[in-house]
Amino acid sequence: MLSRTADNLYWLARYMERAECLARILDVTQRLAQLPAAYGGSTNEWTSALLTAGCDELFKQVHGDEVNEANVVAFLAFAPENPSSIRNCFEIARTNARSVRTALTIEMWETINSAWLELKRYSTKSMTREELARFLSFVKETSLRFDGAAYRTMLRNDAFWFSRVGMYVERADNTARILDVKYHVLLPEQEHVGGPLDYFQWASILRSVSALTSFHWVYRESVKPWLVADLLILNAQMPRSLTSCYQNISRYLDDLAAYYGRQGASQRLARTSLTKLGNSRMDDVFQMGLHEYIDAFITDNNRLGGAITEQYLL
Amino acid sequence: MTVAFDEMTNPDGSIRPAYAALSRWLKEVPPDVLDYRRKEAEFIFRRIGITFAVYGDSDAQERLIPFDIIPRILTNLEWQRLSRGLEQRVKALNLYLRDIYSKREILRAGIVPEDLVYQNPAFRPEMNGQKVPHDLYVHIAGIDVVRIDADTFYVLEDNARTPSGVSYMLEDREIMMRLFPELFADNRVAPVENYTDELLATLKSLAPATSSNDPVVVVLTPGIYNSAYYEHSFLADRLGVELVEGRDLFIKNDVVYMRTTEGPKRVDVIYRRLDDDFIDPLAFRPDSVLGVPGLMSAYHAGNVTLTNAVGTGVADDKAVYSYMPEIVKFYLGEEPLLKNVPTWRCREADHLKYVLDHLNELVVKEVHGSGGYGMLIGPRADKAQIELFRAKLKQDPGNFIAQPTLALSTCPTFVDEGIAPRHVDLRPFVLTGADRTRIVPGGLTRVALQAGSLVVNSSQGGGTKDTWVLDD
16 A cells, blocks of 8 residues: 555544544533533633643634633634644545545545535534534534444455554544543542532543443442543543553554564554553552653653654655 | 537437437426436535536636536447547557657658647657657547537547546446436446446556566556546546555656555556656656656656656647648558548648638637637637737747637537537547557547537536447
8 A cells, every 4th residue: 555545544534533532522611611610610621621632832822811612612623723623624634535535435535525515514703502512513423424434334454454543543642631631630549539529520521532421331330530530541441541542553553564464663662552551550550640641651652653654654 | 600410309300319218208207307316416426526626716626517417329330430430540649659759751751740740849859769668659548529410520639648537427427327227228328337447458458568467557646636636536446556646656776666555566557647747857847746756767768658658749739630631541541530620720821811811700729728728719709809819820820720610519408498409529538558449438428508609628617428329
């Protein structure tokens, strides 16, 4: 396969995944910000959203210190000057898709192309909350359709594996960022601080990775912060957990290596990260410091991205 | 202007036999059904993304070519005649190019004037004395044909560089079969879907002697901003070969490689959809970032086949066109089976005088123009346009040819007012391999959607139709 094709497929999957993640962040933030202050609602939530999306610096350059619902929504969803806005994610995804049409199935292409056409109907200027809600569910549905189309229609060869690797690298990054921004409300079992005030924060974390229901099925008890951390980091059943992402990354990178008959740096890095996650226990993670643990993970994940690029995409 | 020949209805109102079933069907089907199907077709085209770009029109970066849902029909007999003529013509084009880049016997025989070759911007001195694989230059030709009456087809233009439109031929058929399955039950229509298989066989047959038994073929595109990008990706997909851009290829020791996830892979045949000027910045335009540095030297070393060959443009401009009947006779010793449109060469004084005296009756075209740009249609032009062309003609007569305003045939077409006759042309695609010539029956019919208009080019609002060759 052409290196450029692999590169396009990898980034196409990353941008689709990123768009969905942004939609979830916006959704959850709006929910939290609307809560009465007594339940933990605060206007700081919009700053958190920017931090999670990793574009607080850029936002500052454009809007200064004025952080509010309207300008954060506009910035994360539509702003042309934000390279990772949902609109830009879809634009880039479609441009990538156009240049690798031969590597996509009809169903995948039609999902992206229809979404891109649909996107033109939404304008940032006069969006009511109801319209925004509709827009966000459109984004999530598009990502689901794309993922489903890829899963159901692609040949199981390098094209499929590159796009899967892209999706899971992006997903791991997103989950890690959500944790990183909220790490201060996630505390180990021994410390009974926070309490009811933080409950909605914990719930919102789960919601942003669509795991609120799953939580109850896995732990069969009320939401506890250390369990939230456990679910998102170590629990292999949870499809957005770091462990689950790395099981998939490692598996698809191994498929590539077997197909091409050669292992490389990216396979080794993925295996190392997976082993590290497998050997971790939540107590130790808290001992080491959740923030430090997540920080190290994000760095490793970025390093893996670099290794994949070097090994296959140039 | 005479009344145009209608391919469905005779002047007395009777229906020509090829259209009998279609005409019955058109009478029965309610107009709102047609309208609904037309919208459905447009929706499908838009969703699949079958678009093209119009240069200089930034609002419409991706536009649909209008698709007319009423097919254009030829009988098998008509097609047999046409296809023999096409094969003969392309054979002559290949022999002409081989001669021009080697012995130039046709120039020495005084049949084609030398300056038409040497001063032609599409002439490539780099190709002088270079052997190309299998001595073939034009492997994929699009010959534009118009019809004047029941028996007469004229060649309007030869496209020997990178003719486009074949994806529309294929997609139009797919859409028609999806929308109107009942029509295909009533008419035995020769299939065209094997075109891409024929193309692949042609391309593989052209591989250089140094390639392996299973030559690696790629399609080279300028990229997603090219107006025909959809077609490039479509063809690569149907051929099952990589769609590469210049940056995906590199040359080492005069061999072409592509960059893949498994390292470099040798390339033997490049179906390039990139003009000569851009393919190699070392040989041609140094500012081109679309091409591959060193490609020409790999080509000259005989390690890669470029389809079409470099320098074919010297055979397909409108000045050379006027010599095609002589070219056919010179190389093949046969009478041309397909006629040319009578053409005045403004480079010749007596022709120029005639043209200047009859500007309001003639179509004047630039020798190197294409896409319907830069032409004068005398009977439809106003005084200012005519005077503008008179000045241009006097200034640089060699740059123009003129032809009578032909009454192009019409076909029933579904337009806003209902079903009405509109002018059409036809672009069949002729594939020339090292083993044989292949032509799938039919081609791309282009239709001028404006009443009375003769301009069928998609860049000027023309549409397309599915073209049927009935198996009778």
